[in-house]
Amino acid sequence: MIDSMKTALFRTSGGALLLALGLALPGCSKEEGPVQxxxxxxxxxxxxxxxxxxxxxxxxxxxxxxxxxxxxxxxxxxxxxxxxxxxxxxxxxxxxxxxxxxxxxxxxxxxxxxxxxxxxxxxxxxxxxxxxxxxxxxxxxxxxxxxxxxxxxxxxxxxxxxxxxxxxxxxxxxxxxxxxxxxxxxxxxxxxxxxxxxxxxxxxxxxxxxxxxxxxxxxxxxxxxxxxxxxxxxxxxxxxxxxxxxxxxxxxxxxxxxxxxxxxxxxxxxxxxxxxxxxxxxxxASREALAELGISDAEQTPATMRAIPAKDLFQAYQDLRPDEGGLGDxxxxxxxxxxxxxxxxxxxxxxxxxxxxxxxxPVIFGTNRDETRAAGMFDDHFTRSIGGVAFFAKDTDAYLAQGEYPSATWFERAVAGPATLRAKAGSAPVFAYRFDWDEEGDAIVSDLATLIGASHAMEIGFVLGDFESPYTDPFGFFFTDKNEEQRLKLSERMMAYWGNFAHTGNPSKGPARTSLAWRPWTAEKRRTMVFDTDETSGTRMMRYTGSMEALVERFAADDRFRNDVDRCKSAELAADTAISTGVSPGPWRGLANRYCQKSQEPS
The missing domain is CATH 3.40.50.1820 (Alpha/Beta hydrolase fold, catalytic domain)
Structure with a gap:
């Protein structure tokens, strides 16, 4: 079962991370509305x-x-x-x-x-x-x-x-x-x-x-x-x-x-x-919601269903949502x-x-390097907080490890796998990317670069060129004066590639000048564009050499995990990530079961 916390952070929510922070940091959002x-x-x-x-x-x-x-x-x-x-x-x-x-x-x-x-x-x-x-x-x-x-x-x-x-x-x-x-x-x-x-x-x-x-x-x-x-x-x-x-x-x-x-x-x-x-x-499911409303199978006619007040229908779905500590209503x-x-x-x-x-x-597939890292932010196994506002990782290495494997699984299942299949099956070019920007500011005294990193949805402002919207940075913590110069340069670079792709079907060819050729993914070379600022690792092409087998081997040998509970939580999230992208959980469900069971055994 994918719980609602995990669903909010990775299942398909463009604003889930902001919602999470909104709950953690009440009263900090921008109050002004859009200009009429x-x-x-x-x-x-x-x-x-x-x-x-x-x-x-x-x-x-x-x-x-x-x-x-x-x-x-x-x-x-x-x-x-x-x-x-x-x-x-x-x-x-x-x-x-x-x-x-x-x-x-x-x-x-x-x-x-x-x-x-x-x-x-x-x-x-x-x-x-x-x-x-x-x-x-x-x-x-x-x-x-x-x-x-x-x-x-x-x-x-x-x-x-x-x-x-x-x-x-x-x-x-x-x-x-x-x-x-x-x-x-x-x-x-x-x-x-x-x-x-x-x-x-x-x-x-x-x-x-x-x-x-x-x-x-x-x-x-x-x-x-x-x-x-x-x-x-x-x-x-x-x-x-x-x-x-x-x-x-x-x-x-x-x-x-x-x-x-x-x-x-x-x-x-x-x-x-x-x-x-x-x-x-x-x-x-639909009939489950209708049953929650007390509408029998015999009563479920088109006219009856279309007459259900929208508020009641939404309430039925809300009542059926598993109560697992999720975010918001x-x-x-x-x-x-x-x-x-x-x-x-x-x-x-x-x-x-x-x-x-x-x-x-032509298709571009991409993910962010730290898609799921922030799932650990609200787990008191990995973090402590002051008044539920300022968050700190109890152990930075373990915190980074818990988010690494589910995030890498997302790339494997939503980029590497699909890109390879499409490169083999189709004639149109396929391109791949990974977004690595992680230069957020501090929230109160929390280090967002560590807690969030290159998280889910963080690239949207860079692609659309909108860093002012309350939906990209409602608290003014992510996009600061300190990171503005390099951030805007990276945004210009990404918009150029996206724009060229719209013009020609090739992100490196078009009216916008790009200093680095974004080469297509092939089953043999698996070339991937990595987006980051020049003052950190820089935007660059890399050859993706990973695999699910190598990822699992690295997971098993990773000494940043402090105990079996760390491994249990990371493997569970990796399994749910795989399912959410449309594939089986692969080895992660078995690993989760093994480590979760071990974590409950008496020492």
Missing amino acids: PVADGATVREISQGELIGSTTPQGAHAWLGIPYAAAPIGDLRWRAPREPARWSDRYEALDGTRRCLQYASEIEPGFEGGELAGSEDCLFLNVWAPPGPVDDLPVMVWIHGGANVWGFGGQLDPSRLALSQNVIVVAPNYRLGPMGWFAHSALRESADKPEDGSANFGLLDLIATLRWTQDNIAAFGGDPDRVTIFGESAGAFNVGALLASPLSEDLFDGAIMQSGGFATHTMQEAEFGPDTEGARRGV SIDPIDITADGIVLPEEGLPALLASKAGLHDV
Whole structure:
């Protein structure tokens, strides 16, 4: 069983680390909200739905925020594929990027109480950023936000710097989250008006609708519909992986970037009814939530289910969440499902190795060096704290070791394995990276470089060029004056590679100058770009020589672990990491069982 603490830190949460720190450091978040956009006549555009006007961002990009790309999925459209949006007769003011799909708000968000049910079912809006005109035929980058597929929205971050520096159009959609985005039930399939209505993946269908809207409308903003790259982090990257395999997204994009993702899928049986055994549980199934609401099988008709108040449905999922000391008022529904409609029934891990299993487009796979290290921060076996605010590692070596092996497993399972399979199966190039930046400041008197390191989600600000958002650094501890110069240089370098990839399908070729060639991954050479500042280890190419066997051998011989409890906790997290990325736990479950059992034996 993956507990909710681990789920929050690595399962697919682009903002989980910030949520964790928000709980640990109450009252430290930035209180000011975003600057309210002002309509700018230079941004008037005509799209298929009518005329609209946007604004100019503080950085100088043009932005259109909150454009409806599909009809509101409410009433009879709940748990159906998205429908075409309505036209408007008056000029539409695209000035509000704050609307979101239903979710429990986190502690870090200005204007919300932690655990408040925020957003609306009427949420299918997207945002567009572009260099100021006139521009034409620019590549398009569609950003898919993270947040465990239960949290986040397309307007959380401002990619103006990415759009301006790389001469690209950036599109960032909302998509249905939690049980509104992923819900499987035979009654819905039997009453479907069209095949897509029988899916279990309504959030993915929203993303496909975004890509279709982009094909039809992006030229009005200066974009080229024939050059579309999808990219996302954490849950967003898992969704990118699903889109790579979906027959419904074929020819809608020509490049993909997966930042800290994987290829996990669930079966329809699991999504609708639950796992065969509790030991195999990976989330809450649809019928389990309905039973929690007291709705009998006979009463589970489409009309009855669509009439359930959203608040009650979310509460049912929350009540079914295992109480294991998790962070915040979250939920854990089954999400990406091999439903035979959006995703083939064999599931993503099998499709990954098949020559025709994924769309044959250039792909970048990457993770952060210390993805899971911060899981140890809130474990009093590894740390002590003063008032639950200032954290210290009890033993620095043991603390670093506990996070190293799960993080390395994530790279092995979400980068090395998939990159090798795709390099063998496809003809398009595959690229790999690891993000190593770990120069955070101190929180109170806590050493964040040690406690967090190059953690999950830390690279997002570097890629999008947004270090000011409350969603990238709500407390001002990560991105400081001291690390600004080198940090901005690294961000410029990463944006250049991402931008070149959008322009040409090759991160080293394009309008942006890059001093170091990012060479593709092959099964033989396994070349990987490592991103770090020049004053530390520097950005460099390395040849990845690791393997799961070598990792396990190193784990067994690592004398930084103080005892069997250290090894038990690290191996458990490594096993859960492997499962979360879509593969078996490999040797880690056996190692966890061995060391956890030994740790309980009398000395």
